[in-house]
Amino acid sequence: MGLNSLPNLAKYMNSRLADASVDAEERSHIENFIWDERPPQSGLDLYAQRLGNGPVTDFDDWQNRHRNFTAEEINLDAEEAKQPWTFRADNAINRLRQIDPRINLVRVEDADWLCESTGITPETLREQIAKFQQGDAKANTFLTGIVKSWNAERDQRPLFATTELEITDLINDNPSDWAEQLRDQLGLGHYSPDSGRPIEIILMRYTVQEVLDSLDGAGYPAMPTVLDSGMSPYFFPSPVPDPQQAANPYYGHTVNLALVEKQDDYTMGVELLHPRIAYKPEHFFKMGVIARPVEMPLARARTFHLPWLQLDSGRDDFGCGR
Amino acid sequence: MNALISPGVARWRQRFSEDSVAALDAALTGRVSLGRYDRARPAEALVRMLSVEEIALADPVMQAWLEQRLGKPLPKDLSPKRYADALVEAFRAVQLLPLPATRNWCAGRHAELRAWLRGFCLGSSRDPEAALLVVLAHRQSNRQLLFMWREVIRRGRPVEHVRLALMGLRLMPADDQGAVERGLPRVLLRGLLDYGETLVKQGDKKGKPWLEELDFLAAVYPMSKEIWSRRFREVLQAREVAKDVHHWLDSRFSTAQQKHQKLSKTKLTPPSLDDTNAALNRISVNFKAAIPALKTFFDHHRHYAHESGDSYYLVRAFRRLGEQLLDHDPLWARELAHEATRWEPSNHHTWSLLARALETEGDWRRAEAVYWHARRRFPHIAHSHTQLGHALLLHGQEALGETVFRQATRLFPDNPVTWSELGHCLRVTGNYDLAVNVYKEAQQGSFHRDPIIASALTDTLLDLNRSDDAEAALQWAEQVVPDDNKNQQILAQIRRRLELLKKRRAIVAPATAKA
Numbered sequence: 001m002g003l004n005s006l007p008n009l010a011k012y013m014n015s016r017l018a019d020a021s022v023d024a025e026e027r028s029h030i031e032n033f034i035w036d037e038r039p040p041q042s043g044l045d046l047y048a049q050r051l052g053n054g055p056v057t058d059f060d061d062w063q064n065r066h067r068n069f070t071a072e073e074i075n076l077d078a079e080e081a082k083q084p085w086t087f088r089a090d091n092a093i094n095r096l097r098q099i100d101p102r103i104n105l106v107r108v109e110d111a112d113w114l115c116e117s118t119g120i121t122p123e124t125l126r127e128q129i130a131k132f133q134q135g136d137a138k139a140n141t142f143l144t145g146i147v148k149s150w151n152a153e154r155d156q157r158p159l160f161a162t163t164e165l166e167i168t169d170l171i172n173d174n175p176s177d178w179a180e181q182l183r184d185q186l187g188l189g190h191y192s193p194d195s196g197r198p199i200e201i202i203l204m205r206y207t208v209q210e211v212l213d214s215l216d217g218a219g220y221p222a223m224p225t226v227l228d229s230g231m232s233p234y235f236f237p238s239p240v241p242d243p244q245q246a247a248n249p250y251y252g253h254t255v256n257l258a259l260v261e262k263q264d265d266y267t268m269g270v271e272l273l274h275p276r277i278a279y280k281p282e283h284f285f286k287m288g289v290i291a292r293p294v295e296m297p298l299a300r301a302r303t304f305h306l307p308w309l310q311l312d313s314g315r316d317d318f319g320c321g322r
Numbered sequence: 323m324n325a326l327i328s329p330g331v332a333r334w335r336q337r338f339s340e341d342s343v344a345a346l347d348a349a350l351t352g353r354v355s356l357g358r359y360d361r362a363r364p365a366e367a368l369v370r371m372l373s374v375e376e377i378a379l380a381d382p383v384m385q386a387w388l389e390q391r392l393g394k395p396l397p398k399d400l401s402p403k404r405y406a407d408a409l410v411e412a413f414r415a416v417q418l419l420p421l422p423a424t425r426n427w428c429a430g431r432h433a434e435l436r437a438w439l440r441g442f443c444l445g446s447s448r449d450p451e452a453a454l455l456v457v458l459a460h461r462q463s464n465r466q467l468l469f470m471w472r473e474v475i476r477r478g479r480p481v482e483h484v485r486l487a488l489m490g491l492r493l494m495p496a497d498d499q500g501a502v503e504r505g506l507p508r509v510l511l512r513g514l515l516d517y518g519e520t521l522v523k524q525g526d527k528k529g530k531p532w533l534e535e536l537d538f539l540a541a542v543y544p545m546s547k548e549i550w551s552r553r554f555r556e557v558l559q560a561r562e563v564a565k566d567v568h569h570w571l572d573s574r575f576s577t578a579q580q581k582h583q584k585l586s587k588t589k590l591t592p593p594s595l596d597d598t599n600a601a602l603n604r605i606s607v608n609f610k611a612a613i614p615a616l617k618t619f620f621d622h623h624r625h626y627a628h629e630s631g632d633s634y635y636l637v638r639a640f641r642r643l644g645e646q647l648l649d650h651d652p653l654w655a656r657e658l659a660h661e662a663t664r665w666e667p668s669n670h671h672t673w674s675l676l677a678r679a680l681e682t683e684g685d686w687r688r689a690e691a692v693y694w695h696a697r698r699r700f701p702h703i704a705h706s707h708t709q710l711g712h713a714l715l716l717h718g719q720e721a722l723g724e725t726v727f728r729q730a731t732r733l734f735p736d737n738p739v740t741w742s743e744l745g746h747c748l749r750v751t752g753n754y755d756l757a758v759n760v761y762k763e764a765q766q767g768s769f770h771r772d773p774i775i776a777s778a779l780t781d782t783l784l785d786l787n788r789s790d791d792a793e794a795a796l797q798w799a800e801q802v803v804p805d806d807n808k809n810q811q812i813l814a815q816i817r818r819r820l821e822l823l824k825k826r827r828a829i830v831a832p833a834t835a836k837a
Contacts, residue, residue, distance in 0.1 A: 023329035023330075024329065025328065025329050025330050025355070025357055025358070026329075026330075026355075059355055060348070060353060060354045060355055063352070063353070063354065063355045063360065064352065064353040064354075067352040067353075067404065068401065068404070071401060071403040071404050071407065072401070072403065075407075077444060077445030077446070077447045077448055078445065078446065078447060079445045079446070080445065110366060112366070112369070112418055113365075113366075113414060113417075113418065116417050116418065116456060116460065117456045117486075118489070119459065119460075119489040119492055119493055119667075120542075120667075121663065121667065121695060121699075122691065122695065123660065123663065123676060123688075123692060123695075124660075124663065124664060124667070127660050127664075138540075138541045138544075139541070141537050141538060141540070141541040142538065142541035142542065144534075144537075144538070145534070145535075145537070145538025145539075145541065145542075146538075148534065148538075149482070149485055152446050152481075152482050153446050153447050153449070153452065153482065154447060155445075155447035155448075176685075176687065177687075179687075189358045190358055190359045190360070190361045190362040190366075190367070190370075191362075191370075192358060192359075192370060193370055194328075194331070194370055194371050195369065195370055195371055195372055195373055195374075196373075196374075196714075196719065196722040197369065197370075197694045198687065198690050198691040198694060199370065200691050200695075229361060230360055230361045231355075231360050231361070232360055232361035233330075233357070233358060233360070234358070234361075235361075288687075289687040289688055289690070289691045291687050291690055291691070293326070294326060294358070295326065296326075297326060298326075298358075
């Protein structure tokens with residue numbers, strides 16, 4: 001990323017990278033901003049405005065300012081006329097216009113607040129989804145009521161999703177820890193129940209066509225960048241691939257958090273961002289429980305991830321600069 | 323648990339231990355990194371990272387945070403959007419962690435809070451008042467919020483608030499003593515009719531949002547159309563409603579008197595409790611042979627609940643038989659528990675059965691989630707804590723189980739079960755000295771004469787080979803343990819252990835003297 005328009009951030013990053021005591025999470029954030037070559041200049045200018053002029057004093061200060069950007073430009077209320085920055089014309093370069101509209105996408109949602117705010121329990125929701133999938137009309141009415149409430153309070157923030165194809169084996173094999181394996185594969189490190197209390201998740205499934213239709217046929221998904229959401233140490237930017245060599249230019253690549261010891265055993269996952277769609281009962285796909293915390297050390301996962309990413313994009317130079 | 327330590331989380335937790343109000347403020351307002359949880363909503367991050375002890379600390383801290391802000395304008399250093407987000411996250415955290423003292427504080431100041439929060443709403447995804455209404459709808463122990471719910475409904479806007487108010491009526495207890503509502507609450511029907519009247523006054527002729535709510539509630543409560551009609555008729559006898567509302571209602575449920583008379587000819591008889599006892603007997607004699615009769619028995623209860631709207635018999639019968647079925651057919655027990663929780667979601671016994679059925683089936687992940695959920699949903703029920711602790715202990719999460727038990731003794735210091743379970747947990751994990759301390763603390767507190775604690779203390783002293791102390795403890799146990807076969811057998815076993823220990827001592831002592 002060209003950090004010329006973010007001199008205060010660049011200064012902070014350089015000083016931190018020179019400090020050997022910087023921890024793996026902060027280092028990840030800094031590397032992500034330095035390495036991400038996708039945000040267009042107009043996006044960086046907007047980010048600079050929200051970041052403000054004063055010196056970035058520490059990591060918390062940067063987080064705080066980053067949240068000014070996401071609050072004003074990304075996590076927009078459904079009633080706001082403007083689109084999140086991700087889906088504005090400014091970011092057209094990162095939109096996936098060639099994507100097949102028949103592809104199924106799958107997204108992980110947290111069931112907790114949904115259930116609390118509708119006065120139901122995750123077990124009841126699970127039961128109703130099963131009944132709906134067997135054609136029960138009352139379950140349809142039930143789930144219609146649930147999504148109506150849910151949709152009303154969901155904002156317009158871009159939604160991370162993967163393709164069904166990527167996780168088909170896992171879903172079909174249905175091991176008892178499938179939800180944890182999925183969390184790991186998709187790099188959802190924030191779904192780590194460190195307190196010991198399990199996290200109940202819902203998988204939502206829909207087509208790319210439905211996503212396109214959410215913006216009158218123009219809701220093309222986007223390659224994720226560091227500007228599209230809250231900061232996450234588990235995020236890893238995807239390079240602009242070498243047009244001669246790239247095998248898969250369509251998706252972002254998730255940092256796999258499955259615990260492996262060797263580079264050979266590591267595989268990247270797939271992610272993309274898409275505009276908000278209004279959920280329908282038929283989008284409820286499956287529910288699961290994440291009970292095991294993330295076990296893969298962040299630094300190791302990122303170390304394993306980078307060479308695969310370079311190989312996949314034909315960009316051996318990616319991620320080498322500091 | 324092999325959780326890797328996230329540096330950001332560790333930093334925040336350190337800060338929370340040093341200055342909890344500032345740390346909570348920084349988390350809610352997004353002015354601090356929460357490490358691996360940076361991408362989660364702050365409330366979700368708090369749920370995932372706070373330990374059981376820290377949650378107890380967070381309760382007064384959250385209340386203080388809200389008290390400091392109540393009635394005050396937007397802080398100068400936060401944008402309106404970020405402040406709205408922070409307030410929404412605060413109430414989400416109150417609900418999700420949960421923080422019962424803060425919830426009760428909110429319930430006591432709901433009018434003031436709502437008036438203040440209204441000024442910070444920036445759309446339905448940034449609506450702190452709605453988040454507060456969710457908090458208030460849950461864990462109602464009496465009917466003090468009835469007027470508020472009806473007032474929200476009568477205002478009619480925004481529709482999201484009306485939905486939450488209807489949920490508040492749905493989850494409200496049957497009386498001021500907190501009795502569980504059996505089936506469809508009449509107050510909910512009154513609320514629905516109020517909502518219809520409001521829409522008519524606002525000029526709505528078609529009542530689409532009203533019908534959507536009615537359809538949803540009809541799917542929530544598994545009752546026949548006839549019973550819905552009858553329940554509405556009962557309410558309509560006491561009040562007039564606008565013609566349009568009548569019309570909307572009749573498009574779903576007939577409220578005409580003629581049908582009512584026809585219906586009343588078919589008299590419903592409630593299931594007999596004797597039938598439940600007979601079914602229990604059948605299971606214990608020959609489960610396989612009893613299956614057809616059990617199916618008929620359950621169908622009869624379903625029919626009665628479906629046609630009467632009264633869940634009392636179904637829930638009790640399903641629970642009792644479900645308990646019995648755990649040993650024979652846990653899947654069936656789970657299905658019964660599911661049905662019972664649907665009828666009475668506020669009945670903690672049905673939750674307990676559901677969790678144990680899942681555990682017996684071998685689905686520990688789901689069982690664990692339900693145990694945790696039950697504890698959060700029924701924080702005032704000691705059993706929901708001890709049951710979770712017990713399950714964690716059984717499934718190799720001893721440290722977490724101990725934490726849950728310790729928390730239970732703090733929340734329910736007057737409940738001997740919490741103390742004896744904590745002592746038991748320490749004992750089975752080999753922490754005998756700590757177990758003795760817990761039993762002694764319980765005895766010095768309110769449970770001087772508790773037989774379970776007295777005998778467990780004696781047993782644990784024997785584990786430690788402290789024969790003199792064990793003998794003294796046994797003497798006390800013999801005074802307080804009831805004179806029934808079961809308890810006397812336990813005492814006899816303890817006596818035998820003591821005798822054995824003494825004998826071993828007698829053999830070892832001369833040998834040591836010779837040496």
